[in-house]
Amino acid sequence: MTKIIKTVGVCGAGGTMGAGIALVAARAGFATVCFDRSGDTLEKAAKQSIGFLDKSVERGKLDATKRDGIVASMVRTTKLEGLADCDLVIEAVFEDLSIKRELLGQLDAVCAEDAIFASNTSTLSITEIASGSKRPERVVGMHFCLPAQLMKLIEMSPGILTSEEVFGAAWQWTETCGQTPVKTQDKPGFILNALLVPFNNDAIRAVEAGVAEPADIDRAIKVGLGYKMGPLELIDLIGLDTQVRLCEAFYPITLDPRAATPPLLRRMVAAGLLGRKSGRGFFAYEGNTMFGA
Amino acid sequence: MRYAFIKAGPSRSFSDDDAFFRNRSDPAGAEIDIYTGARFKADPTKAAILIELQDECLGEHVDDQAPQNANVLGFARYRNGRDEPSNLVEIVRHSGTKIAAVQAVRELFSAAGLEVVVCSDHVGRIINRLVIPKYNAALRFLDEGLASQADMDLTCKLGLGYPDGPIERVVRGGLANHYSTSKALFEAFGLPSFAPPRRATAAFRRDEM
Numbered sequence: 212m213t214k215i216i217k218t219v220g221v222c223g224a225g226g227t228m229g230a231g232i233a234l235v236a237a238r239a240g241f242a243t244v245c246f247d248r249s250g251d252t253l254e255k256a257a258k259q260s261i262g263f264l265d266k267s268v269e270r271g272k273l274d275a276t277k278r279d280g281i282v283a284s285m286v287r288t289t290k291l292e293g294l295a296d297c298d299l300v301i302e303a304v305f306e307d308l309s310i311k312r313e314l315l316g317q318l319d320a321v322c323a324e325d326a327i328f329a330s331n332t333s334t335l336s337i338t339e340i341a342s343g344s345k346r347p348e349r350v351v352g353m354h355f356c357l358p359a360q361l362m363k364l365i366e367m368s369p370g371i372l373t374s375e376e377v378f379g380a381a382w383q384w385t386e387t388c389g390q391t392p393v394k395t396q397d398k399p400g401f402i403l404n405a406l407l408v409p410f411n412n413d414a415i416r417a418v419e420a421g422v423a424e425p426a427d428i429d430r431a432i433k434v435g436l437g438y439k440m441g442p443l444e445l446i447d448l449i450g451l452d453t454q455v456r457l458c459e460a461f462y463p464i465t466l467d468p469r470a471a472t473p474p475l476l477r478r479m480v481a482a483g484l485l486g487r488k489s490g491r492g493f494f495a496y497e498g499n500t501m502f503g504a
Numbered sequence: 505m506r507y508a509f510i511k512a513g514p515s516r517s518f519s520d521d522d523a524f525f526r527n528r529s530d531p532a533g534a535e536i537d538i539y540t541g542a543r544f545k546a547d548p549t550k551a552a553i554l555i556e557l558q559d560e561c562l563g564e565h566v567d568d569q570a571p572q573n574a575n576v577l578g579f580a581r582y583r584n585g586r587d588e589p590s591n592l593v594e595i596v597r598h599s600g601t602k603i604a605a606v607q608a609v610r611e612l613f614s615a616a617g618l619e620v621v622v623c624s625d626h627v628g629r630i631i632n633r634l635v636i637p638k639y640n641a642a643l644r645f646l647d648e649g650l651a652s653q654a655d656m657d658l659t660c661k662l663g664l665g666y667p668d669g670p671i672e673r674v675v676r677g678g679l680a681n682h683y684s685t686s687k688a689l690f691e692a693f694g695l696p697s698f699a700p701p702r703r704a705t706a707a708f709r710r711d712e713m
Contacts, residue, residue: 439665
């Protein structure tokens with residue numbers, strides 16, 4: 212029988228992704244438990260979420276009564292036991308296999324036998340994460356896109372041992388939330404990152420090879436292909452250090468040379484050129500304004 | 505700026521119906537000569553000489569060490585296989601190209617409402633060098649069963665804001681065309697990521713039969 216989901220827990224709800232996922236759940240009418248070890252980050256995330264909902268009201272996308280209902284349906288906790296009544300727990304904690312495996316082991320002890328555990332991992336294997344739980348058949352991949360409260364796409368991946376019933380229930384839940392799920396195998400980077408990380412690296416290598424200036428590379432991609440953002444502008448946005456971390460996650464698993472960290476990227480990170488957040492990456496920024504593009 | 509076309513066959517960038525082609529000048533008074541398929545002749549008196557490129561590099565047409573070729577550039581209007589040409593013109597400069605010639609060509613195409621990017625002389629220029637490995641990966645993922653074609657395309661559109669997905673784009677442009685471009689890049693770079701994928705190779709061979 213398909214699991215009925217009424218209460219949803221989000222682990223790592225103090226983070227940007229976790230907070231966004233919690234908003235998706237609460238907005239769809241689910242009682243939502245926001246869990247994070249840090250009470251401060253939880254409070255901060257809650258304020259940002261309320262700010263987001265307030266803006267939705269201002270823009271006429273949400274009425275005030277509904278906003279109040281959403282806020283009321285979200286509870287915060289720094290204790291894992293607070294997730295005990297959750298039918299579905301979505302983890303969005305740090306992208307580290309041992310941390311995620313350990314968390315699932317702890318959730319085993321707290322949550323009901325028929326609870327569903329979902330991982331928001333973007334790079335790690337669902338099957339490997341699920342091996343941290345004594346009930347791997349109840350673990351499913353559920354990768355949201357940033358910002359989760361705005362992006363509809365969810366990459367859904369069953370692990371080797373995931374039961375069809377669990378996958379179906381999780382899939383149905385994403386649709387109930389108004390999201391658009393797509394099914395992928397449990398492979399590194401699923402679809403999005405498997406295509407994007409090497410593509411971004413190729414753009415960096417083109418700069419390094421002197422093929423063209425960064426601005427010309429981005430303009431070519433935007434005008435020629437109709438992309439909203441060029442690859443180098445995108446790397447500046449996500450952070451050059453983050454791109455290094457993605458490469459370091461991918462390359463050892465895939466051994467795909469395109470996924471290996473480009474030497475120029477390493478040198479730029481060493482020089483403190485991290486992209487928008489440091490004021491300079493492939494382009495220079497002042498505040499939110501971009502120069503050089 | 506007056507420009508002339510020296511054509512010896514159809515152009516992938518500018519068809520005979522294209523406004524840019526129709527507005528051409530007589531070769532005698534042109535400041536820029538545009539060669540499409542015809543064998544080019546050096547003429548240092550011109551502001552620039554443009555050679556339309558397919559998948560090859562400019563070096564196959566000109567000796568970049570020869571001073572009389574300092575005003576020669578390559579160009580290609582980007583198009584995805586049999587799709588209509590995009591608004592983007594990739595200009596290729598060789599190591600000896602003068603800045604004044606680049607500037608003249610920039611002004612020429614910009615005045616015609618086209619977007620211009622400049623790149624050095626490499627097979628694949630900017631776009632094909634970057635997208636061919638990505639499309640090859642997507643086709644391989646499809647073969648490996650990572651996801652359905654519809655889901656891969658939808659993921660790229662919803663998750664990355666692309667106007668079309670990688671598979672639908674390659675199929676629309678023609679798998680056999682994709683094979684030819686991949687092959688040219690694979691021969692130039694020797695990297696597995698450029699190797700024509702199974703589906704494109706099969707489509708090309710089917711067309712040959």
